[in-house]
Amino acid sequence: MKDFILPDADFGTPARRSDRTVTLTIDGFEVTVPEGTSVMRAAAELGIEIPKLCATDSVEPIGSCRLCLVEIEGRRGTPASCTTPVAPGMKVHTQTPKIARMRRGVMELYISDHPLDCLTCSANGDCQLQDMAGAVGLRDVRYTPGANHFETRQNGEANPRYIEKDASNPYFTYDPAKCIACYRCVRACEEVQGTFALTVEGRGFEARISTGASDFLSSDCVSCGACVQACPTATLQEKSVIEMGTPDRAVVTTCAYCGVGCNFRAEMKGDQLVRMVPSKDGKANRGHSCVKGRFAYGYATHPDRILNPMIRDSIHDPWREVTWEEAFEFTARKFRGIQEKHGVRAIGGITSSRCTNEETFLVQKLIRQVFGNNNVDTCARVCHSPTGYGLKTTLGTSAGTQDFDSVEHADVVLIIGANPTDGHPVFASRLKKRLRQGAQLIVADPRRIDLVRGPHVRAAHHLPLRPGTNVALLTAMAHVIVTEGLTDDDFIRERCEMDAYQDWAGFVAEDRHSPEATEALTGVPAEEVRKAARLYATGGNAAIYYGLGVTEHSQGSTTVMAIANLAMATGNIGRPGVGVNPLRGQNNVQGSCDMGSFPHELPGYRHVHDAEVRGMYEKLWNVTISDEPGLRIPNMLDAAVHGTFKGIYIQGEDILQSDPDTKHVASGLAAMECVVVHDLFLNETANYAHVFLPGSTFLEKDGTFTNAERRINRVRRVMAPLNGFADWEVTQHLANAMGAGWSYAHPSEIMAEIAATTPTFAGVSYGLLDREGSVQWPCNDAAPTGTPVMHEGGFVRGKGLFVVTDYVPTDERTGPRYPLLLTTGRILSQYNVGAQTRRTQNSIWHDEDRLEIHPHDAETRGIAEGDWVRLASRSGETTLRATLSDRVSPGVVYTTFHHPETQANVVTSDFSDWATNCPEYKVTAVQVALSNGPSEWQKTYSERARAARRILPAAE
């Protein structure tokens, strides 16, 4: 790691875990370390830094550079300290005249094939080669210039060994002239990222780093940045550093993309962000990153950002820029006017899973205290609301059971309805690392996702189920476990409700649930289901990770409960390496749920029927809290069409693009009198808005995000908000314009209110987070530094509850007119509706949504690769280009939904989960046919969007 400017200690080799310790002496100092530790790391722990080039603590050592040589008493020669494990009583000398001479000799050889353009080099001041030359006291180079890799011309001719810089990746360059062939990038790609995109071609002097393709962009590289971080020279270098120079300070903060919640060091120069580097201390990411968090932050300063508030009386008018005061006053007047005319329940709001806990808390407080109702919802409605319902019902807590470290202890991993290498890439890398160590993988997914078969990873079983048959498949697995006697009876007896268990066991044991009986429904060969079930039940620590392919179905909640049933029946809950782990989509979707964003729950998942909890808030907030559940997002839209819901405050969510059945969302929004959009950009929803309040990015505010493992991570402000206010300040001003009288001066005060009122957050404070880095809730007197693994001694609900999971087929059926099933998903480089990533160079990897269709289905329709096709469902139709792929089964088509032009949600249906109204995005019956171009809806929509985005020039 090039971190000499802003050091983040590099111990040279990875930490070892061992129950046994070894004591040795290094340069006369005694040190005790876990068995298996390298001499280099033991020295580093003493504060003795042994010179090194090819070693870094993110990858295993290979002992290639010979710079870290040491002498050990009683041993011959000068072993490399990076590959020499410590031994009891060992006496090591890291500095002797002999070693000094040898190190200088090594450096001299390195420098003889390195351009000495340090002053103008992009790594100047942040180059390990430069530092090591200094450290070993290299003073002259005796070798005359001969064959080398860095001179463009030699003896008047082109140097055949010179390879030009590769700038094909938008974010970093590869300059072979500066390469010292230390293999750090190759090892980082293998060990940290698990992509194996890099290799070394040639031997000895001819050894060159290679992607195996013509350049980085066209190679297997996923642009995670691990190689750039590992490179000790300017060979792999961020373009932002080349452009701006080295940073001068670092602030640890948390990524605002997915639910993994990686910690980053935002490396700054003044208020300019030079680069984002994953933090080694990050407990979710352990020093790793993906292309989004590491590089795709350019949206924060994109010219599309709206920085001034705007209002308009009608959505057919152009926008008019106004002062903040005018915008708040206008909104407050409209909202109060609506309430006077249509009742207190006629307005509501949506909290943002993109914003901080503190901001989310304030939005729900605004709705409950100031609006006087419970009409608050959040985007979890359309993703993981079934997780909340299902896990609360069975286990007692609306959250995953483990931390991400837990995967290091898993022996069998079942992935269902998730595509971690694209959706949760840093977790995927950690998972792949465990799989390479021998853990077994079961993938249940209609598509052959990358994890099914990749470099050094192969799923033991891929169960390519028909979309919409999750419950049938999981119940069939339960059938095998129960009927073949693979249950953990002691666990069940001790930890679960026996009556419910017996009822469930009897249910799943019925013949109609056997894999053979359900094969016709799921399309998965019975024998594979049996083998997978046996492996899950008997393969050691078994962990389930799942995503929206589980929840976004009309039986989403039922599937979550089926997952919990499996884990309980096999005793795979309550210790490291096992558990039920929802991979949550948004950076703070867990937090937004925790903060009381659901219309039936106050913060901490306490129902609005609970008079005691209401009483506490009533006393604190000095109002009466409604004991009536409010409207959920789809209900709000229905009520709007019906004329009883007229105003909405939407913070950081683009419901028009992200919610299903776009036409229905549009008519709901169009029916409202005051739509307030609080966002970074004029998103699609803003086309129907009357007020636009500019938002701030995660770089511009303080707060916390809670990731998928319940980890509360700090978000730290590194620059002033370009729009003038952090989002929590905007909400506070709006509340005050409506008479709230709030006076929060800093988000830490909001967190204090959260901690004081929410038992699971009782111990959380900014002081604690600064000390610990992060904590996982519950964090209170019983668990002062948080809870990595839940349900350890017993379930939060007392006894675990088995719930019978009858398979009910969705009413979204295929038929002669709509014979194919559409399912949707994400891609690595883009994020959800793409509002952020589309405004970065990530679009180079994915600039349009494509329809994946099996060659067989394409053939019968006359569709060839790249053809424009019409995708039609009962709800609507859109057009996009097709790509032929056997990753989907015949009968199934797939697309991403990152681009507004695609309008994938024009096609999705209005069906939803029975318990939570979570929409059924993952199953839509469709027909696909060749097309000439955009559908009528796409054309009218894009005209309408253009008109709706007009902004009047400023008055003066």
Added chain:
Amino acid sequence: MTPEKLTYMANQIATAFARQPEDAAVTAIADHIDAFWDPRMRAQLIELAEAGAPDLSPRVAHAARRIRRPEAA
């Protein structure tokens, strides 16, 4: 909300508890609707049930009698 959609949603809940005996199922349906449905949706459901809407599942119709009566907003 359209009566069709409301009916559909209520019947979906009834289906989820279909395996339970009549009385337990009716209670579960009513509890679920009380816990998650906004008053205007409950009022509409009660109205439909009282009007004898034929598409409502019998258990939902039965549960509608136990649902918390919303006060006017």
